[in-house]
Amino acid sequence: MDQRATSTRSETPEAIAHGGDLDAISRRYPDAPHPWIDLSTGINPVPYPPPELAPTSWARLPSKSEERALLAAAAARYGVPDRETIVAAPGTQALLQVLPRLRPRSRVAVLAPTYEEHALCWRRGGHRVELADDLNALAGADVAVIVNPNNPTGRLQPRDALVRLASTLRRRDGLMIVDEAFVDLYPPEASLAADLPPATIVLRSFGKVYGLAGIRLGFAISSDDMIRQIRDELGPWAVSGPALAAGTAALADEAWLHQTRARLAKDCVRIDALLSQAGCMAIGGTPLFRLVASAKASNIAERLARHAIHVRRFPAQPSWLRFGLPGDEAQWQRLAEALAG
Known part of the structure; x- marks a missing residue:
């Protein structure tokens, strides 16, 4: 299928199926x-232990000082040199819905296949959206959207290629958006946040790693002017008091993140072995999820569902399955038994 074919508003579904829909399954x-x-989902199954919150976090509006503390922690964690170039939002999804309102009707190119909400939000904003299967094909657009590392393939675009694309877009008054929702567990040089190219917005997700x-927290990193526009669109008190407190504590905890990286690396080796034994071929992934292909993908997903194990299917790619990681030994054993069955 030619991913570069233009997608029109009439082809846009009213809603996109996502992982995590346990009620439906x-x-x-x-x-x-x-x-x-x-x-x-690609969410860490062993979450950061939320800090004990003062009752006032639930009872009053968030304060400016609490927001500044969160932004300072986020800037330090992501290597952002200027706190004025980062803004917090109630989840990255909220930012996806804001950004199309900041540009006149444009030609938007999304590197695909990827997280489908990007294309959907721009279409709903009245923009012309095209899906491209090659990074170079984004250079002629007004807005280029890249998920890096990609979801669900795990494809990681090199920094140099993204910087070149940003420079090309800037000469045409264009914009590059890079969604780095899954980059936290990669080496720092995989992210653009610390040395932002021109005409670029970087999105970072808190909830994944x-x-x-559930606390809904995400960040945008860009120029001073763009950040002011995003902040104005989000409005006052965009992030709740409990989210500010939990985010500030977690982002400052270097030891927890180091331990998490080590644990997830071992878990990925373990799940890769299980999936290989079940006849699945690894075709991509990140430290938080694995993408596999199998001619029997539908049967495998069906069998797992009957064992109350929910994995991500892809209607457009029926041979693909995406597996998150089990959270404890009991879950590992249930997965192994269901796959063996």
Whole structure:
């Protein structure tokens, strides 16, 4: 299929199926044994332990000083030299919905296949969206969108190529958006945040690596002017008090992140072996999820669902399955038994 074909608004679905939809999958398999194991997302299954919160965090509006503390912690964690070039939002998804409002109607090119909400949000904003399967094909667009490392393939674009693309877009008054939701576990040079190219917005997700997706926290990093526009669109008190407190504590905890990297590296080796034994071929992934291909992918997903194990399927790629990582030894054993069965 030619990923570069233009997608029109009429082709846009009203909603996109995502991982984590346990309510829906449990209704489809009412006889599956509880509890369900959700391996359909790329969220760390061993979350950061949230700090104990003062009652005032729930009872009053977030303060400016709390927001500044979060931004300082995020800037330090991501290597951002100027705190004025980073803004916090109630999840990266909120930023995806804001950005199309900041540009006139444009030609938007999205490097695909990837997280489908990017294309959907720009289409809903009235923009013309094209899907491209090669980074060079994005150079002629007004707005180029890249997920790096990519979800679900794990493809990592080299920094030099992204800097060249940003420079090309800048000469045409264009914009490059790089979604780095899964980059936290990679070496620092994999991210653009510390040395931002021109005409670029970098998005960072908090909930993936810290396993606290429920608090809804994400960040945009860009020029002073762009950050002011995003902040104005988000409005006051965009991030809740509990999210500010949890985010500040987690982002400052270097030891926890180091231990998490080591644990996930071992878990990836373990799940790769299990999936290989089940006849699945590894075709991509990140330290938080693995992408495999199998001619029997549908049968495998069906069997796992009947064992109350939810994995991510891809209707456009029926031979693909994405596996998150089990969170404890009991889950590992259930997955091994279900795959062997």
